[in-house]
Amino acid sequence: MSQYIKRVIKQAGKWIPERKEGQSKEGYRNLLLAKGAAVLLFLLTAFALVRGAAAVMPGSVTVSSSVNGKLLPVSSVETDKKQVALTFEAAYGNADISKILDILEKQDVHATFFLTGGWVEEYPDDVKAILAAGHDLGNAGDNHKHMPQLTAQELQEEIEQAHTKVQALTGYEMFLFRPPYGDYDNHVISSAAKCGYYSVCWDVDSLDWKDYGADSILNQVLKGGNLQNGSIIRCQSGTKYTAAVLDDLIKGIREQGYEIEPVSRLIYKEKYHLNTEGRQMKD
Secondary structure (H helix, E strand, C coil), X not given: CHHHHHHHHHHHHCCCCCCCCCCCHHHHHHHHHHHHHHHHHHHHHHHHHHHHHCCCCCCCCCCCCEECCEECCECEECCCCCEEEEEEEECCCCCCHHHHHHHHHHCCCCCEEEECHHHHHHCHHHHXXXXXXXXXXXXXXXXXXXXXXXXXXXXXXXXXXXXXXXXXXXXXXXXXXXXXXXXXXXXXXXXHHHCCCEEECCCEEXXXXXXXXXXXXXXXXXCCCCCCCCEXXXXXXXXXXXXXXXXXXXXXXHHCCCEEECHHHHCCCCCEEECCCCEEEEC
């Protein structure tokens, strides 16, 4: 939310005129008074809108994710619908991104990509391509660090720097955060919420990053026993087998009766609580 306020103040600052050569002090003062009234009205209106939006904007999240005093990310969603989310983490390399996007397009699947700020800087065209294809853009921190090891200020900087890079590049306002490595504590989850983010992990890990092979990925997701309504599936880009097995993975998920949705459509934004496993339950 602080980023919206900063932009409002910046816009208001543009309205303050400079004193023209030869203009009297009294004339300039009267001009400032007139402009000041307009700026004040603008600020009051803008902040009222921002404040009102806080109730519905992602991340002005006032819903508690506390379970027995521990703050949790969303790992899955309790739903009667046969729906799951497919997610990719992009932190290292882009050699397989084009193929992943091609397969997703061919299969008419929209997924969620969690990006680091460094990856965004290095592969801006890929970021634009992901967004243009209709996928979610999510935040994985600026430098893919172990977040619990950071101070509160460092946590906020990691999240906001990645956010700013994506926003400046695409205009997209991210609101989904994945703690790198699934490593989090109360400070990580609360810092993400303050920055306007829902924290999202997973309940089905493909373990594709271990490079055990294509069959291992399929077995882990499709036969591992964790896939259920509302599951969030974790995959990576930049691995040895993910792109090669993706087509079969999507087909296998669908053969089990599941539709695939991006995280932004799967999770509840309000009126929910989490159980001890981070499963989102509707109030």
